[in-house]
Amino acid sequence: MTHPFLALTDSDREEMLRTIGVSSVDELFRDLPAGVRLGRPLDLEPALSEQELSAHLAELASRNVDTTRELSFLGAGVYDHYVPAVVDTVLQRGEFLTAYTPYQPEMSQGVLQSIFEYQTAICELTGMDVSNASGYDGETVTADACYVVKHATGKTRIVVTEATNPQVRQVVKTYAPGFGLEIVEVPHRGGTTDPDDVRAAAEGAAAVIFQQPNFFGCLEPAPELVAAASDADALAIAHVDPLSLGVLEAPGRYGCAIALGEGQAAGNLMSYGGPHYGFLAARQEFIRRMPGRIVGETVDANGDRGFVLTLQTREQHIRREKATSNITTNQTLLALGGLVYLTWLGPQGLREVGEACLDLSALAKQKLQEAGLELAFDRPTFKEFAVRVGRNARDVIRDARAQGLHPGYALGRDYEGMDDVLLVAVTEKRTPAEIDRLVEVLS
Amino acid sequence: MKLIYERSQAGRRASVIPRPEGLPRTEVPEEFRRTEPPRLPEVPEFELVRHFTELSTRNFGVDTGFYPLGSCTMKYNPRVNERLVGLPGFAFLHPHQEEEGAQGALELEWRLQEILMEVTGLDAVSLQPAAGSQGELTGLMLVRAYFTDRGEIEQRRKVVIPDTAHGTNPASVTMAGFEITHVKTDPRGNIDVEDLRAKVDEHTAALMITNPSTLGLFDENIQEIEKIFNAAGALMYYDGANLNAVCGISRPGDMGFDIVHINLHKTFSQPHGGGGPGGGPIAVRKMLEPFLPVPAAIRRKDGTFGLDYDRPKSIGKVRGFTGPFGVFVRSYAYMRMYGPQLRDMSETAVLNANYVLARLKGPYDLLFDRLCMHEFVLSARNLKRDHGATALDVAKRLMDYGFHPPTIYFPLVVPEALMIEPTETETKETLDAFCDAMLAIAREAAEDVQVLKDAPHDRSVRRLDEVRAAKDPVVKYAFGDATVPAKV
Numbered sequence: 001m002t003h004p005f006l007a008l009t010d011s012d013r014e015e016m017l018r019t020i021g022v023s024s025v026d027e028l029f030r031d032l033p034a035g036v037r038l039g040r041p042l043d044l045e046p047a048l049s050e051q052e053l054s055a056h057l058a059e060l061a062s063r064n065v066d067t068t069r070e071l072s073f074l075g076a077g078v079y080d081h082y083v084p085a086v087v088d089t090v091l092q093r094g095e096f097l098t099a100y101t102p103y104q105p106e107m108s109q110g111v112l113q114s115i116f117e118y119q120t121a122i123c124e125l126t127g128m129d130v131s132n133a134s135g136y137d138g139e140t141v142t143a144d145a146c147y148v149v150k151h152a153t154g155k156t157r158i159v160v161t162e163a164t165n166p167q168v169r170q171v172v173k174t175y176a177p178g179f180g181l182e183i184v185e186v187p188h189r190g191g192t193t194d195p196d197d198v199r200a201a202a203e204g205a206a207a208v209i210f211q212q213p214n215f216f217g218c219l220e221p222a223p224e225l226v227a228a229a230s231d232a233d234a235l236a237i238a239h240v241d242p243l244s245l246g247v248l249e250a251p252g253r254y255g256c257a258i259a260l261g262e263g264q265a266a267g268n269l270m271s272y273g274g275p276h277y278g279f280l281a282a283r284q285e286f287i288r289r290m291p292g293r294i295v296g297e298t299v300d301a302n303g304d305r306g307f308v309l310t311l312q313t314r315e316q317h318i319r320r321e322k323a324t325s326n327i328t329t330n331q332t333l334l335a336l337g338g339l340v341y342l343t344w345l346g347p348q349g350l351r352e353v354g355e356a357c358l359d360l361s362a363l364a365k366q367k368l369q370e371a372g373l374e375l376a377f378d379r380p381t382f383k384e385f386a387v388r389v390g391r392n393a394r395d396v397i398r399d400a401r402a403q404g405l406h407p408g409y410a411l412g413r414d415y416e417g418m419d420d421v422l423l424v425a426v427t428e429k430r431t432p433a434e435i436d437r438l439v440e441v442l443s
Numbered sequence: 444m445k446l447i448y449e450r451s452q453a454g455r456r457a458s459v460i461p462r463p464e465g466l467p468r469t470e471v472p473e474e475f476r477r478t479e480p481p482r483l484p485e486v487p488e489f490e491l492v493r494h495f496t497e498l499s500t501r502n503f504g505v506d507t508g509f510y511p512l513g514s515c516t517m518k519y520n521p522r523v524n525e526r527l528v529g530l531p532g533f534a535f536l537h538p539h540q541e542e543e544g545a546q547g548a549l550e551l552e553w554r555l556q557e558i559l560m561e562v563t564g565l566d567a568v569s570l571q572p573a574a575g576s577q578g579e580l581t582g583l584m585l586v587r588a589y590f591t592d593r594g595e596i597e598q599r600r601k602v603v604i605p606d607t608a609h610g611t612n613p614a615s616v617t618m619a620g621f622e623i624t625h626v627k628t629d630p631r632g633n634i635d636v637e638d639l640r641a642k643v644d645e646h647t648a649a650l651m652i653t654n655p656s657t658l659g660l661f662d663e664n665i666q667e668i669e670k671i672f673n674a675a676g677a678l679m680y681y682d683g684a685n686l687n688a689v690c691g692i693s694r695p696g697d698m699g700f701d702i703v704h705i706n707l708h709k710t711f712s713q714p715h716g717g718g719g720p721g722g723g724p725i726a727v728r729k730m731l732e733p734f735l736p737v738p739a740a741i742r743r744k745d746g747t748f749g750l751d752y753d754r755p756k757s758i759g760k761v762r763g764f765t766g767p768f769g770v771f772v773r774s775y776a777y778m779r780m781y782g783p784q785l786r787d788m789s790e791t792a793v794l795n796a797n798y799v800l801a802r803l804k805g806p807y808d809l810l811f812d813r814l815c816m817h818e819f820v821l822s823a824r825n826l827k828r829d830h831g832a833t834a835l836d837v838a839k840r841l842m843d844y845g846f847h848p849p850t851i852y853f854p855l856v857v858p859e860a861l862m863i864e865p866t867e868t869e870t871k872e873t874l875d876a877f878c879d880a881m882l883a884i885a886r887e888a889a890e891d892v893q894v895l896k897d898a899p900h901d902r903s904v905r906r907l908d909e910v911r912a913a914k915d916p917v918v919k920y921a922f923g924d925a926t927v928p929a930k931v
Binding site: 316432 | 444447448455456457458460461462463466467468469471472474475476478480481482483484485486488491492494495496498499500501502503504505506507510512515517518519520521523525526527528529531532534535536537540541544545546547548550551558562564573574575576577579580583584587610613614615617618619620623660663665666689690691692694697698708714715716717718719720721722723736758759760761762763764765766767768769770772776778780781782784785787788790791793794795797798800801802813814839847848850853867868869870871897899902904905906907908909911912913916917918920
């Protein structure tokens with residue numbers, strides 16, 4: 001038995017078996033009834049060396065068309081933003097990469113302090129008082145928030161706007177039966193949500209969930225939606241794009257109880273959908289209902305500052321069936337990537353990235369309109385917008401890809417009557433020349 | 444050491460954001476505009492790198508040293524996987540890319556599903572769950588969907604969980620809308636079959652266990668347990684946290700389980716990143732396949748790969764897209780580097796654990812004196828009784844010897860528990876050094892217990908006050924505002 005990840009020599013094994021007092025490795029498994037033993041080798045392909053493995057995976061990777069090979073305007077929840085080298089540098093430190101959850105704080109000050117700094121950054125971005133250490137993604141943190149507001153209000157209805165990311169809505173609906181929740185959707189009117197519709201639907205509801213900018217890229221009248229929820233005595237939950245928060249108002253400033261979202265845009269590569277991080281921040285009053293890990297400041301035996309996992313009586317390993325969630329593993333490394341990225345940006349850089357997205361997407365909108373295309377919605381947008389392409393958007397995508405360009409996401413996949421609508425994302429990585437190319441291909 | 448916010452000086456920055464010449468400015472309409480900028484750190488790039496490098500030196504990973512954290516399977520994470528996951532074809536692939544532009548990714552997912560079916564002995568896999576606990580919740584959603592489909596959901600409200608279970612199990616049961624029935628552990632560390640028999644009936648939806656259990660013991664009565672559940676028409680759920688003990692030796696499907704979650708970040712080497720990411724795919728028996736989350740990666744008759752959304756009975760989606768793809772790349776790579784030799788991996792893990800157990804029992808109490816599987820649970824109750832040294836003290840003192848402590852105070856059925864999982868990684872020399880340290884600490888407890896009480900002595904911080912942190916929580920930097928953190 002030789003393998004690069006195994007170390008015991010024959011003499012090691014003999015000595016160890018002698019110490020244990022058995023004569024063979026097989027004997028160590030004597031508690032397994034014969035009826036449950038496999039009794040044959042696993043039917044898997046033979047082991048590969050590192051070199052063979054690398055060739056195999058390079059071949060698989062070569063059959064994917066990624067954004068280094070194809071000019072892409074795809075977004076719809078995951079975005080092609082620039083990720084600086086310092087993110088890789090920090091995440092590849094073995095002390096971070098190969099550590100477990102920081103159960104032993106004296107061995108784990110590095111990751112604990114990092115999470116404390118991350119929580120601070122998320123609170124600053126969102127204008128909230130308390131952030132957890134991350135959730136799985138923008139979808140599951142939204143479901144987590146439903147569990148929080150159900151228990152905070154004692155009500156079992158959740159209102160979600162139809163202009164919220166369809167995957168977010170799907171995940172919330174999947175969780176709902178177990179949580180004992182009823183999910184009600186509010187339609188959009190011309191690309192955004194009408195506060196009056198929200199007010200009517202929110203009567204008797206625990207919370208209203210909306211997305212800002214919404215799935216169509218449009219800016220919702222967020223303060224009015226929050227006010228409408230509040231009129232009906234429901235809490236407001238904003239699903240936000242972290243990269244928009246250098247230019248768009250923080251949800252904490254317009255009365256949201258919870259702000260959450262998908263962190264990928266801030267510091268994670270797209271990686272075919274994950275792993276990324278979901279962030280979840282709330283007002284102070286919800287601190288003891290938060291799902292997942294939270295890091296807090298404390299002192300050590302010398303009175304010096306240190307950090308620990310805190311408020312653990314919320315959590316499953318203490319509270320078991322009465323826990324505020326079942327989360328243990330989260331997305332710490334990806335959240336650390338987010339912190340490094342936000343540190344790299346600083347407040348000025350965050351605003352500039354937001355402005356670049358805003359200005360480049362405005363340029364794309366203008367040029368597409370000049371070329372005779374019609375915008376689906378006449379609303380202010382941030383980095384993404386919906387445009388009518390005159391025929392089935394899926395056909396347009398196929399034809400455009402044949403010319404080496406991915407023009408966006410077909411909204412007809414999720415919305416009735418939108419088969420001819422394309423959702424176009426323009427990040428700071430796109431150039432005016434690339435936008436010209438998009439216009440050329442689409443017109 | 445300073446926080447990154449305490450290194451910040453207004454006007455400094457690490458980033459340059461390119462701005463095309465002549466690009467017109469667009470104003471955000473005033474009602475949407477940010478009024479106050481977020482106070483993110485302002486540091487030059489080299490300060491950023493130094494800050495996080497210094498933080499990393501205050502952390503401990505498998506790359507640093509021995510990490511026998513029970514139930515967490517802290518094995519070596521091959522470096523080649525980090526290179527592979529960074530290939531542009533994986534790292535820069537958009538999840539909404541059309542199927543024909545993602546054939547390599549879809550093939551990888553399909554191949555991973557196939558391998559997991561063979562390892563678990565089950566018929567279908569969903570890769571979507573993001574972690575073990577989400578795998579559990581997804582599995583319980585399948586139980587709900589299955590019994591709803593059969594018209595039995597009103598009747599079957601109970602999920603049976605042993606007292607050795609991970610805390611995630613009962614939490615997941617509640618979140619899935621079921622009720623818990625607790626079952627006891629017998630004197631040999633198995634599930635108490637008589638207690639089980641009395642509690643399983645037509646109201647039972649499922650059993651949820653790890654096997655080997657959190658005591659590191661393979662349940663000798665597993666076939667009897669299967670009979671009880673079969674007779675009651677209830678399903679069996681396998682928490683795969685301990686799968687590292689039995690790969691290629693015994694499969695959950697062959698033990699009678701209908702649903703399994705696999706912790707890719709434990710058994711299959713996804714690095715745990717200081718808390719995540721993980722991966723918690725689930726494997727199920729044929730009759731549960733229609734209820735699995737959408738989409739699944741499939742191989743079509745023409746040999747191409749695609750995503751199948753056509754599952755009318757599906758529970759829906761539990762996570763965005765197809766799951767944490769980067770985790771799949773690493774775990775797939777890892778399993779391909781073992782192939783059928785996964786059995787050697789598990790055998791070595793079990794041998795290492797039994798060796799360390801043999802060297803440590805005696806000086807530390809052992810409640811269930813059997814051969815163990817991949818981990819075992821000692822008790823420091825003898826040190827506490829004789830010298831006042833607790834499991835916590837032993838753990839903290841181990842840090843002074845350069846080892847990460849084991850899991851402590853879990854499982855709950857063992858007082859002063861020390862749960863030790865060496866994994867297959869490690870040389871015999873490392874295992875011996877760890878055993879020597881544990882034995883030295885037991886002697887120190889007798890000779891000078893204060894040296895344990897004051898531990899750790901040479902970490903970046905001394906023992907931390909966790910009670911104070913929870914009493915008056917400070918969960919973000921106050922930016923020099925002396926009135927914060929009083930706001931609770």
